[in-house]
Each structure stands twice: as C-alpha cells, then as structure tokens.
Amino acid sequence: MLERGEVANSWRRERWDSLRLLTPNWQSRLPGLRYEGPDPDGYMTVGEVTEFIHRFAKVSRAPVRTGVNVTSVRRADSGYRVTTSRGEVHARTVVIASGAYNTPSVPQFSDVVPASVEQLTPFGYRDPAQLPDGGVLVVGASSTGVQLAAELSRSGRPVTLSVGEHVRLPRTYRGRDVLWWMDASGLWDQRYDEVEDLTRARRLPSPQLVGTPERTTLDLNALAAMGVELVGRWAAVRDGRALFSGGLRNVFSLADLKMERLLDTFDEWARTEGYEVEADPPERFAPTRVPESARLQVDLRSGEIRAIVWATGFRPDYRWLHVPVVDAKGQLRHDGGVVDNPGLYALGLPVLRRRRSTFICGIEDDAREVVEQLALFLTARR
Ligand SMILES: Cc1cc2nc3c(=O)[nH]c(=O)nc-3n(C[C@H](O)[C@H](O)[C@H](O)COP(=O)(O)OP(=O)(O)OC[C@H]3O[C@@H](n4cnc5c(N)ncnc54)[C@H](O)[C@@H]3O)c2cc1C
Numbered sequence: 001m002l003e004r005g006e007v008a009n010s011w012r013r014e015r016w017d018s019l020r021l022l023t024p025n026w027q028s029r030l031p032g033l034r035y036e037g038p039d040p041d042g043y044m045t046v047g048e049v050t051e052f053i054h055r056f057a058k059v060s061r062a063p064v065r066t067g068v069n070v071t072s073v074r075r076a077d078s079g080y081r082v083t084t085s086r087g088e089v090h091a092r093t094v095v096i097a098s099g100a101y102n103t104p105s106v107p108q109f110s111d112v113v114p115a116s117v118e119q120l121t122p123f124g125y126r127d128p129a130q131l132p133d134g135g136v137l138v139v140g141a142s143s144t145g146v147q148l149a150a151e152l153s154r155s156g157r158p159v160t161l162s163v164g165e166h167v168r169l170p171r172t173y174r175g176r177d178v179l180w181w182m183d184a185s186g187l188w189d190q191r192y193d194e195v196e197d198l199t200r201a202r203r204l205p206s207p208q209l210v211g212t213p214e215r216t217t218l219d220l221n222a223l224a225a226m227g228v229e230l231v232g233r234w235a236a237v238r239d240g241r242a243l244f245s246g247g248l249r250n251v252f253s254l255a256d257l258k259m260e261r262l263l264d265t266f267d268e269w270a271r272t273e274g275y276e277v278e279a280d281p282p283e284r285f286a287p288t289r290v291p292e293s294a295r296l297q298v299d300l301r302s303g304e305i306r307a308i309v310w311a312t313g314f315r316p317d318y319r320w321l322h323v324p325v326v327d328a329k330g331q332l333r334h335d336g337g338v339v340d341n342p343g344l345y346a347l348g349l350p351v352l353r354r355r356r357s358t359f360i361c362g363i364e365d366d367a368r369e370v371v372e373q374l375a376l377f378l379t380a381r382r
Pocket of ligand 1: 003005007008009011015020021022023068069070071097098101102144314347348349359360361
C-alpha cells in the first residue's frame with residue numbers, strides 16, 4: 001500500500017477544523033473495527049476520524065508505506081510499472097484507492113473574479129478567522145457549502161449562499177437519524193447495477209447534513225433564519241459582477257419533492273416491516289421558503305463581498321495514471337471497481353458497488369467483492 005502522505009492523509013490535510021462526520025458513529029465501521037465509545041449517535045470530529053483510521057491500519061496490520069508518492073502507472077509486460085518518489089515497483093495487478101475527492105472543483109470563471117476578492121476552497125479553509133472581515137459569498141449548497149455558510153454566518157459575517165441543485169434532508173426523522181432510515185430500509189444496500197441512472201447517482205451532490213451534538217437540521221430554511229441570503233446558481237462573471245440564475249422556486253421545490261418522496265419510502269418501509277408502533281408518527285417539513293426577491297447579480301468590485309468560498313464539489317486526480325481508463329469528465333471507467341483494463345481495480349469511489357460505497361462504511365463489502373475479482377483474475381492467468 002503506497003501512500004504519499006501519512007495514514008488518513010485526507011483527514012489530516014484536507015479538512016476544515018470544525019468538520020464532523022455527517023454519518024453517525026454507529027455507522028463508522030471498517031472491517032473488524034467499529035465505534036465502541038459512549039455516544040453511538042454522535043458524529044466524529046476530524047481528529048477522531050484520523051485516530052479511527054490509524055487504529056484500523058494498526059489492528060489490520062496494513063502494509064502501508066507512507067511518504068511514497070505514485071507519479072505514474074503504465075502498462076508493462078504482464079502487469080503495470082508503477083513509478084514512485086521512492087523508485088519503481090512492478091505489479092501484476094493494481095488497486096486504485098487514491099480517493100474521489102483529491103481536488104476541489106472550481107468553475108473556470110473564478111479566473112476573472114476581481115483580485116480584491118479573496119478566494120478559498122474547502123482544502124484551504126480552516127476557520128472563519130482566516131477570512132477578511134466583511135461579506136462572504138459561499139458557492140454551493142451541499143454539505144460543505146451549508147456547513148461553511150453556517151459557520152461563517154455565526155462568526156458575524158454577512159453571508160450570501162449561491163444555491164444550485166441540492167439534496168435536502170432533515171437530520172432526524174420520526175425520532176431517528178435520517179441515515180438510520182436509509183440503512184434500515186435497505187436504501188444504502190442498493191447495488192450499482194440496480195440503480196436506474198448510475199452516472200447521475202455517482203455525481204449526486206452530498207446531502208445538506210451536518211453532524212452536531214444537538215443533531216440540528218441544516219437546510220436552507222435554517223440558514224435563512226440565521227440571516228444567510230440565498231441567491232441562485234452562479235452562472236457567470238461579467239464586468240466584475242457575479243450573475244446568478246433565477247428560478248430558485250423550481251430548484252427549491254424539486255429538492256422538497258425529492259425529500260418528500262424519500263420520506264414516503266421510509267414510511268412505507270415502516271408499515272411493511274411492522275416498525276410503525278416503535279417509531280414516532282410520520283413528519284412532513286415546511287417547504288423551502290423562496291426569498292421575496294432573490295438578487296440576480298452582485299457587484300464584486302463594490303467591497304460588499306470580501307471573500308468567496310468555493311464549495312462546488314471535488315474531483316479525483318488521475319494525472320499519474322497513464323492507462324486510457326479515464327473518461328472526458330475525468331472519472332475512472334469501471335464496472336463495480338473492475339477497471340476497463342486487465343488487472344486494474346478501484347475502491348473508494350461513489351456508488352462503486354452499492355449506494356453505501358460513497359461512505360467510509362461502504363468499504364467492507366466493496367473490498368471483499370473487488371478482491372474476489374482480483375483473485376479470480378490472478379488464478380485465471382496462472
Ligand atoms: C468534506 C468531506 C466530508 C466527508 N464526510 C464524510 C462522512 O461524514 N462520512 C463518510 O462516511 N464519508 C465522508 N466523506 C467521504 C470519505 O472521505 C470517503 O468515503 C473516504 O475518505 C474514502 O476513503 P479513501 O481511502 O478511499 O479515499 P481518501 O480518504 O481520499 O484517501 C486516498 C489516499 O490516497 C492518497 N493518494 C492519492 N493520490 C496518491 C498518489 N498519487 N500516490 C500516493 N498516494 C496517493 C491520498 O494521500 C489519500 O491518503 C467525506 C468526504 C469529504 C471530502
């Protein structure tokens with residue numbers, strides 16, 4: 001196992017200070033290691049996740065070689081030539097586990113944002129004190145965007161949040177964590193080959209969830225109540241102005257509708273599985289309130305906005321992979337982790353073999369199945 005940094009590198013280097021997992025502790029499972037602390041319904045801090053992964057590396061005796069950067073993987077006779085910062089390795093098979101979130105995705109038009117406005121990505125952001133005083137424009141309303149918008153607003157800064165397609169969820173539903181419902185109803189076990197639109201499922205934004213001790217819901221209504229101004233999707237920069245799409249009403253009602261449908265499936269599951277008596281009664285949530293007149297543009301030269309935080313998603317980095325298996329969108333071509341080239345495999349990607357694959361707890365089943373494929377490949381070659 002080659003790791004360019006340290007064990008749990010992404011959690012050490014690429015996360016902000018206040019981040020907690022949005023998945024509850026009982027769900028933080030790695031093969032043979034589960035959370036056994038006093039708060040199964042709580043959410044791990046970044047430090048706790050780092051510690052958890054470290055413990056796993058120790059108990060599983062993972063043969064990790066840290067500080068080894070893989071700079072190139074190429075096909076070679078009977079396998080792959082792997083070039084690293086510490087020399088070359090020849091491997092009959094390679095498992096790509098380099099992560100799905102290596103680089104923040106930032107739109108091209110960020111290049112023409114006036115230089116007087118500071119720009120940050122979640123990789124560079126640590127806490128609000130880092131930002132200049134004054135207004136902040138947070139771009140993207142998925143889990144990263146809503147969490148950073150809330151934190152920056154609490155720091156006393158005026159926050160504008162640019163909202164595109166998003167996934168709205170309540171933190172708890174009928175007395176249980178909403179992720180408990182996903183787990184119990186079998187949604188997370190849905191296999192990749194049963195998902196109707198797999199490409200879409202793999203690109204789905206992360207849900208508007210935050211892990212706090214109070215188990216608070218952090219949807220757009222909650223943010224608006226804190227004073228965060230909501231504007232539409234950021235579409236372009238013209239003459240130093242940020243131009244936002246209209247149509248917030250449609251974007252909001254789509255997210256509300258999808259949430260309602262999901263809650264319906266939970267209710268249906270509770271009815272058919274006899275869980276009805278145990279659970280609190282079904283709940284429905286107020287529609288997302290549409291601002292009376294959402295601004296369609298903001299002048300970035302006026303001094304109103306002093307900083308922009310791009311919470312517009314992440315993408316993998318395969319610049320070191322010199323095998324033609326990456327598509328035009330920069331995603332790996334694979335079938336459930338079996339990459340489109342003999343002897344090449346992948347783990348740790350969204351909806352790799354099931355919906356659960358997107359999360360830390362998805363690795364156990366995925367790794368077993370992908371390694372079975374890898375073993376079959378080696379046997380067949382022998
Ligand atoms: C902001 C954020 C919040 C998240 N919150 C949650 C959550 O609440 N719950 C949850 O279950 N999941 C969460 N996730 C998803 C979670 O991070 C992933 O499921 C998990 O990290 C996948 O682990 P991984 O080891 O496959 O990838 P990563 O953690 O990305 O690890 C990949 C490793 O590969 C190394 N690497 C990359 N390229 C090279 C190279 N060329 N040479 C050598 N080493 C290399 C990196 O240094 C890194 O250590 C979150 C992700 C993000 C970005």
